[in-house]
Amino acid sequence: MSKNIAIIGGGPAGLMAAEIISAQSGFSVTVFERKPSPARKFLMAGRGGLNLTHSEPWDSFLEKYRDRADVLKKPLQEFSPQSLRNWCDGLGEKTFIGSSGRVFPESFKASPLLRAWLARFGSKVLV
Numbered sequence: 134m135s136k137n138i139a140i141i142g143g144g145p146a147g148l149m150a151a152e153i154i155s156a157q158s159g160f161s162v163t164v165f166e167r168k169p170s171p172a173r174k175f176l177m178a179g180r181g182g183l184n185l186t187h188s189e190p191w192d193s194f195l196e197k198y199r200d201r202a203d204v205l206k207k208p209l210q211e212f213s214p215q216s217l218r219n220w221c222d223g224l225g226e227k228t229f230i231g232s233s234g235r236v237f238p239e240s241f242k243a244s245p246l247l248r249a250w251l252a253r254f255g256s257k258v259l260v
């Protein structure tokens with residue numbers, strides 16, 4: 134029996150979940166977004182320069198999560214700042230470290246990243 138997974142909300146979290154579920158489960162995935170197009174807040178985030186993550190050493194990076202650091206340690210190890218940079222690279226967007234240590238896509242914007250991301254979904258994920 135073929136199954137279809139529904140994801141409510143087409144922001145970065147929903148799109149990432151859709152991509153991973155589709156790649157790892159083989160189920161088809163449909164993302165339901167209430168706005169006319171997905172990831173509008175993500176696009177707004179890119180207007181002043183999209184800050185993706187930080188390049189600081191692991192211990193101080195983890196400390197930023199304060200009392201949730203214990204809970205988030207494992208997921209952050211599995212999807213680290215470097216994983217995020219690799220993910221961007223895979224979408225054709227190289228990243229760079231700014232003078233503050235923050236990490237940005239070379240274009241500084243979210244729109245090229247979102248375009249490449251949605252194109253990569255192809256017919257596997259409907260948005």
Ligand SMILES: Cc1cc2nc3c(=O)[nH]c(=O)nc-3n(C[C@H](O)[C@H](O)[C@H](O)COP(=O)(O)OP(=O)(O)OC[C@H]3O[C@@H](n4cnc5c(N)ncnc54)[C@H](O)[C@@H]3O)c2cc1C
Nearest residue numbers: 142143144145146147165166167168172174175178183184
């Ligand atoms: C001005 C600004 C600048 C920012 N700068 C940065 C930055 O530089 N770096 C950074 O990492 N973050 C930045 N952010 C934050 C970033 O945009 C958010 O962290 C990110 O968008 C959160 O993603 P999300 O998928 O969790 O939620 P959202 O982006 O809020 O996505 C949730 C989606 O679900 C949809 N939805 C909700 N309820 C329903 C429903 N019932 N049915 C269907 N759809 C529904 C919403 O319409 C929305 O599209 C910035 C935000 C703003 C506003």
